[in-house]
Amino acid sequence: MQPQEETSSNRIVKVQEECKIVIDFTQLRKEHYNVLSKREKDQAVQMLGPNPLYDDFKRVSQAVGTTIKNLKRWKRCGTDRKKGCGRKKLNPHAEKQLIEWVIQRVHSTGRKISRQELRCRALELFENQHFCASKGFLDKFVKSYQLKQMMNDILKSNGKLNTKNLSTKLSQNDVKIEEELQLDTVKKEEEDDIKIENLSLYPNKSFSAFQTQ
Numbered sequence: 001m002q003p004q005e006e007t008s009s010n011r012i013v014k015v016q017e018e019c020k021i022v023i024d025f026t027q028l029r030k031e032h033y034n035v036l037s038k039r040e041k042d043q044a045v046q047m048l049g050p051n052p053l054y055d056d057f058k059r060v061s062q063a064v065g066t067t068i069k070n071l072k073r074w075k076r077c078g079t080d081r082k083k084g085c086g087r088k089k090l091n092p093h094a095e096k097q098l099i100e101w102v103i104q105r106v107h108s109t110g111r112k113i114s115r116q117e118l119r120c121r122a123l124e125l126f127e128n129q130h131f132c133a134s135k136g137f138l139d140k141f142v143k144s145y146q147l148k149q150m151m152n153d154i155l156k157s158n159g160k161l162n163t164k165n166l167s168t169k170l171s172q173n174d175v176k177i178e179e180e181l182q183l184d185t186v187k188k189e190e191e192d193d194i195k196i197e198n199l200s201l202y203p204n205k206s207f208s209a210f211q212t213q
Contacts, residue, residue, distance in 0.1 A: 034065035041079035048075055094125040099145055101125075103154065110160045112151045115181055118142075132188040135181055 036044070044064045048056055048071065057068045089095060101121055102113050115138055122133040122141075142148065155161040 036064065036066060038079050040064065041074050044071060045074050045079065090131065091126050091128070094122075094127075095141070097125050098122055098141070099147075102147065103150070106151050106154045107158070110155065110158060112148075112155070119181060119184075132185060134185045134188075138181070 044060055044066065047060045047063070052060075052075070054068075057071050061068045061071055098118075098121060102118070105113055105117075118141075119133040119138060122137075123131070126133070152161060
C-alpha cells in the first residue's frame, strides 16, 4: 500500500509542476514590448552585426525590448514601414479589373454606374462563393477609389456631366437599388448562418447520443 501512496503523491507533484510551467508561459505571452522608432530599429540592426547568431538576436532583443521575430524581419527586409499596413484585400487583381471596367463603362455609356451594376460585375470578377459584394464592401470600394469623383471627372471631360434626365432617373432608382442590395445581403447571410448551424448541430447530436448510452 505504501508504494502506491508514494506513486500517487508523486503524480500530484508532477501535475502541480506542469501547471506552474503553463502559468509561466501565459505570463510570458502577456509581456509587452516597446514600440521603436525607425532610428532605434536601425540601431538594433547595427547591434546584430553582419552575420548574427541566435544568441546575438536574443541579446539585442532583451536590450531594446522587442521580439526576435521583429529583429529578423528588420535584418532581412529593412526597417522602413510599408504603406497600407492593415487588412489585406480579398482579391487585388479583381479589384483592379473592376475599377478598369467602371472607367471603360462610364466612357462608353456616358453615364454613372449604379450600385447594382457595380455589385453584379464584382460578383462576376471575384468568382468566390463566399463573396457576396455586400453593402459594406461597395461602400469601402467607392470610398477608397473615390468612385463618385472619378465618374464625375470622366463625364465632365466628355461634356455629359449636367444631364438632367439622367440625374433624375438615377435619384429615383437610388432607394430601390439600396433595398435590393440589402435584401440580397441579408439573404446571403441567412444562408451562411443556416450552413453553420447545420454543421454545429451534427456533432451535438452525436455527443448527446453518446451520453445517453
